[in-house]
Amino acid sequence: MARRRQVYEGKAKILFEGPEPGTLVQYFKDDATAFNAQKKGTITGKGVLNNRISEYLMTRLNEIGVPNHFIRRLNMREQLIREVEIIPLEVVVRNVAAGSLSTRLGIQEGTRLPRSIIEFYYKNDQLGDPMVSEEHITCFGWASTQDIDDIVALTLRVNDFLSGLFLGVGITLVDFKLEFGRLWENEDMRIVLADEISPDNCRLWDAKTGEKMDKDRFRRDLGKVEEGYQEVARRLGILPEAGVRDMKGPETVQ
Incomplete structure (x- = not known):
């Protein structure tokens, strides 16, 4: 074929x-x-x-x-x-301090956050995927206010479900990245989850030992x-x- x-x-x-x-x-x-x-x-x-x-x-x-x-x-x-139609945003959910959040704000990696944080990044490799606010998103037409509301609502549901699912198998969902797209069906449009969910875009730690089971093993040359x-x-x-x-x-x- x-x-x-x-x-x-x-x-x-x-x-x-x-x-x-x-x-x-x-x-x-x-x-x-x-x-x-x-x-x-x-x-x-x-x-x-x-x-x-x-x-x-x-x-x-x-x-x-x-x-x-x-x-x-x-x-x-x-x-x-x-x-x-991919929306040019990376939506990052943080439950535990790690990665760039720890670096930017000086928070010790592994610190459980008082509540989950949602961050938006503009998908542009040449610019290094810079962090943006909702004001940037609506100003430059990447997504509407309603789109953002839908994205946030879906993101919170995904976080709640995946956090429980992973915890059930002894894994802490530290943080993860989502992407969304517009699905057109006839004249109707709805926001849907796109891309992938895997150890490539999730930080997954053993719930007891804190051992990393994701791409940080590659990033930090941890082996295995x-x-x-x-x-x-x-x-x-x-x-x-x-x-x-x-x-x-x-x-x-x-």
Whole structure:
């Protein structure tokens, strides 16, 4: 079967045209980047694991009524998704101080925040994805006030659900990044969750030991990067004892 036309290539994924209008095929790469692509490398099997983890989490979120672009997994590295108009924002949720928050504000990493914080960043690699306010977002037309309200409401639901889900398997959801898009159906538009949810864009720590099981192992040269991703999948119950291999995906999400 011939490869379909490539639509877009990012740091961790490639998008191809889908088999039907309004769909895309999302391919997960093993490439890894950090610090706005200043550090580059490869994490063996990352694409396979992220495909499975994101499939599982997007499916669970759909079950509780969080709309997203995921339709079904196609194979080890590809999933079928709905084509959306990506809103040029990265929405970061912080539950525990880590990363740039600790650096910017001098808060010790690992400090539990009094409440979850939502931050917005403008998606632009050349500018280093700068932090922006709601005033910037509405002024430059990236999203309307209603769009922002919808994004925040969905983000809080995602955070509540994923925090509980991960805690149930002994993992603390420290912080994570979400992206959203506009899904057009006839003349109607709604905001839906897009991109992926995986150890690439979540900080996931062992709830007892604080051991990192995410891309920080790559960023900080901690070693055993593949093992960290595999442990997340194992705890979620989606990594068989035989190791990483292809498995039957769920039924199509309507």
